[in-house]
Amino acid sequence: MYSLLRRHIDNFLIVSIAFIVASSLTLGFVIPLQSLLIKYAVPEIALLFLPHGIRIICFHYLGWRAIFYMLPASYLFWALSTTSGADLDMLSPIVSMVACYVGFLGATLIFKKNTIGNTLSTWKYFLLAGVCSSFANGLALSWLQFSGTQISALLGYVVGDTLGLFTCLIILMYLFRFIRLSEELAKVSD
Amino acid sequence: MTKRIQQLVNLKKVIREMESDLGLTSLTSIEQSVLLAVSDMQCKNGIAKTKAILIHELTANISRPSIFRAIKKLEKHGKLIRVDQAKGEYLLNVST
Numbered sequence: 001m002y003s004l005l006r007r008h009i010d011n012f013l014i015v016s017i018a019f020i021v022a023s024s025l026t027l028g029f030v031i032p033l034q035s036l037l038i039k040y041a042v043p044e045i046a047l048l049f050l051p052h053g054i055r056i057i058c059f060h061y062l063g064w065r066a067i068f069y070m071l072p073a074s075y076l077f078w079a080l081s082t083t084s085g086a087d088l089d090m091l092s093p094i095v096s097m098v099a100c101y102v103g104f105l106g107a108t109l110i111f112k113k114n115t116i117g118n119t120l121s122t123w124k125y126f127l128l129a130g131v132c133s134s135f136a137n138g139l140a141l142s143w144l145q146f147s148g149t150q151i152s153a154l155l156g157y158v159v160g161d162t163l164g165l166f167t168c169l170i171i172l173m174y175l176f177r178f179i180r181l182s183e184e185l186a187k188v189s190d
Numbered sequence: 191m192t193k194r195i196q197q198l199v200n201l202k203k204v205i206r207e208m209e210s211d212l213g214l215t216s217l218t219s220i221e222q223s224v225l226l227a228v229s230d231m232q233c234k235n236g237i238a239k240t241k242a243i244l245i246h247e248l249t250a251n252i253s254r255p256s257i258f259r260a261i262k263k264l265e266k267h268g269k270l271i272r273v274d275q276a277k278g279e280y281l282l283n284v285s286t
Contacts, residue, residue: 123208
């Protein structure tokens, strides 16, 4: 019982830290930059939404429980976004998380488990699952935020989420390389 | 704990696969040392011989099997060209 609780707490901490870091980069860098560069950019829609990468990876490895692990950090992001001037509905974190998971489940039905890692590379499956998830998220959020399916908003969410997911995977790639390099340097200095 | 390690290993494998598919695989430190040694010898002697690669100052601390594996991999990725099959002479592939 204790080890199960400990595992859930550990998962919650790791996922929350990852989500907060991704959200901070998005809120502190991406959104201000897009406001500077793109005149008609809407602050509610980030064109490089890094937390989507964390969502997809967590859904894949942790399943439905990832919704609960990510929700507190997601609400923190909502609170900070709202303070920065974005007009986000209070239900948007939970609607977004559930919609993303439903979209992700849809992808698992489309792409059979035995093809993933064989005929379809796992990272490509992540991207495709990310698009499905983002589409569902976009539909749900555009209904919540704009009271209807606005094609431009839906496109914004899909582009932002997919680019964010891809960027997240690239960041992970360089993070693992940095860890490998540090290990090699440590071996040389020994 | 085992499950988490397995998940981390799986994630690393996914990222490695992505690196490979996108052509972003980096050279290991051994491969880098071999490439630099070949470059150095090519500058000095015009060509790099296997025997000389094995005793070069950059590769002297690396085991023979590791050096041969690195040469084979660099050849496979087109970074080295074997000039003479019998004598084991290599040149850097300048087009890459």
